[in-house]
Each structure stands twice: as C-alpha cells, then as structure tokens.
Amino acid sequence: MPKLIIPDYALFGNPVNHSKSPQIHKLFSKQIDILYNYESINIPMNNFSDIIFSFFKSNGKGANITAPFKEKAYLLADRLTNSAKISKSVNTFKKINNKYILGDNTDGIGLLSDLLRLHFIEKHFSILILGAGGAVRGILFSLLSFGCSVSILNRTLLHAEKLVFEFNQFGKIDILTKNSTTNKKFDLIINATSRNINYETDFFCVSLVSSKTFFYDMNYQIGYTPFINWCIKIGAKYFSDGIGMLVFQAAHSCFLWHNILPSVNPVIKTLKKKDNF
Numbered sequence: 180m181p182k183l184i185i186p187d188y189a190l191f192g193n194p195v196n197h198s199k200s201p202q203i204h205k206l207f208s209k210q211i212d213i214l215y216n217y218e219s220i221n222i223p224m225n226n227f228s229d230i231i232f233s234f235f236k237s238n239g240k241g242a243n244i245t246a247p248f249k250e251k252a253y254l255l256a257d258r259l260t261n262s263a264k265i266s267k268s269v270n271t272f273k274k275i276n277n278k279y280i281l282g283d284n285t286d287g288i289g290l291l292s293d294l295l296r297l298h299f300i301e302k303h304f305s306i307l308i309l310g311a312g313g314a315v316r317g318i319l320f321s322l323l324s325f326g327c328s329v330s331i332l333n334r335t336l337l338h339a340e341k342l343v344f345e346f347n348q349f350g351k352i353d354i355l356t357k358n359s360t361t362n363k364k365f366d367l368i369i370n371a372t373s374r375n376i377n378y379e380t381d382f383f384c385v386s387l388v389s390s391k392t393f394f395y396d397m398n399y400q401i402g403y404t405p406f407i408n409w410c411i412k413i414g415a416k417y418f419s420d421g422i423g424m425l426v427f428q429a430a431h432s433c434f435l436w437h438n439i440l441p442s443v444n445p446v447i448k449t450l451k452k453k454d455n456f
C-alpha cells in the first residue's frame with residue numbers, strides 16, 4: 180500500500196476543495212526561501228479534534244482552520260494569542276516545542292491590512308457590517324481597536340446582539356435593523372454574509388451610503404461576487420472583493436510559523452492574473 184504522506188502544514192475545513200491557500204503558501208515558500216509543504220484537507224463534520232490531534236502527533240507543525248471549524252479550533256488549542264482569545268475563534272495553529280498547540284486568529288489583521296492597502300479605511304470611520312456569523316467575530320476587535328465605530332446589520336437580531344454584548348468593551352459598536360431610521364452615511368460597508376443573498380430585498384442600505392462610501396466583500400470568486408454586482412448596480416465607485424484579505428491572513432500565519440512576513444502584493448498580483456479576479 181502506498182505510504183500516506185502527511186504535509187507539515189495544512190488547511191482543514193469543509194469544503195476546501197477550491198481553496199487558494201496551497202497556491203498562496205507555495206508562493207510564500209519560494210519568496211521566503213523556506214521549503215514547507217502545505218495542502219488543503221477536507222474533513223468530515225464530526226471528528227475535527229481527532230484529526231487535528233493525529234496531524235500534530237505525526238508530521239504537523241502548523242495548520243490553518245477554516246469554516247465551519249474555527250470555533251471548535253478555539254476550544255481545542257492548548258494556548259491562545261490575544262486575538263484568538265478575544266474573537267473566540269482560531270484560524271491558525273502552531274505546534275510549539277513539540278509540546279502544545281498555540282491557537283491564533285489572523286483574520287482581523289488580514290482584513291485591516293487589506294483595507295489599508297486599498298486606502299479603504301481611516302481611523303474614526305463609521306463601518307456597517309452585513310452579517311453576524313463566525314467571520315465577523317474574527318474581524319471586530321481589529322476594526323474597533325483601529326478606532327472605527329461599527330454597526331451590525333443581520334437577519335437574526337440575536338446573533339448581532341450577542342456580538343455587541345461581547346465586543347462593546349473594545350469600542351463603539353451598535354446594531355442597525357432594517358427598520359432603523361437614521362440619516363447616517365457609512366464610510367465603509369463590509370459584507371460578511373457567506374451565502375448568495377438578495378441584497379436588494381434583504382439589506383436596504385442604499386440610503387446609508389454616499390458617493391464616497393467604500394464597499395468590501397470578504398468573499399471572492401472568479402469574476403464579480405453577487406455583493407460587488409449589487410454595489411455596481413447602486414453606483415458604487417470604490418469596491419473590492421476579499422482576495423487581498425485572504426493573502427494577508429495567510430501572510431500572518433506564515434509569520435507565526437516561520438517568523439518572516441512575506442510580501443503580499445506580488446502574490447495578490449499573481450492570483451489576479453492567473454484567475455482573472
């Protein structure tokens with residue numbers, strides 16, 4: 180029987196078949212001149228901890244964790260960085276001294292870095308976030324501690340309330356409902372909903388935007404995402420999908436593993452050229 184080769188670094192999630200992460204880490208590996216194997220591994224929904232423990236017992240040195248396991252990963256880590264503790268969600272593991280598993284979350288710094296690269300964010304911006312799932316949990320601390328105020332608009336009010344309750348100690352955060360009456364114009368709108376949503380009927384935020392509003396979709400795909408299509412339809416001038424965030428969060432994982440922060444711009448450029456993002 181052929182021997183199963185276990186990579187030293189891997190992405191675990193469900194589904195991960197179309198993930199760009201192996202390609203990104205291959206480019207990082209070349210760039211920083213450290214050879215590391217990184218593969219994506221699709222795992223069943225029910226035995227996450229067994230799989231992670233056996234990965235680290237064999238070759239595993241580091242891992243990325245994606246949906247829907249980030250909260251499970253938070254519970255499994257032996258130790259946590261500050262950002263993982265605050266977000267209660269982990270997207271990066273590192274085995275330390277062959278003894279324990281450290282959990283980190285690089286999503287927040289990944290998003291903030293990309294917004295800065297695009298010049299889409301300034302301190303004291305008011306930001307509207309669409310969605311209140313796991314993806315939002317990972318980014319709130321970075322946005323609030325940068326100095327921005329955040330409003331959350333979500334289908335299920337209770338999920339938004341829970342986040343506001345947990346994160347209001349870090350800055351100005353409140354809830355917006357479809358029926359809220361406000362004259363406020365948001366500087367930046369971030370889409371953190373994960374499905375194909377009808378933005379016209381589900382999110383009535385046309386009155387909340389100005390000609391200067393920036394739009395950022397944490398999702399990405401070949402061609403425009405449904406959210407970006409909606410932004411274009413309402414006349415948005417400044418919009419971006421989340422491919423840059425993906426590369427930045429990967430760069431910060433690479434930094435945790437190898438102590439070198441790779442440059443992201445050439446990698447974003449390569450991905451965009453290759454896939455026509």
Ligand code: ATR
Pocket residue numbers: 246309310311312313314315333334335338371372373374375376381
């Ligand atoms: P993730 O953990 O990746 O953030 P998620 O938890 O499945 O993904 O949900 C992401 C967000 O998309 C949630 O805020 C969810 O709203 P609920 O809190 O009401 O579940 C939102 N969402 C998913 N499908 C939706 C839909 N059809 N209409 C509106 N919001 C939707």
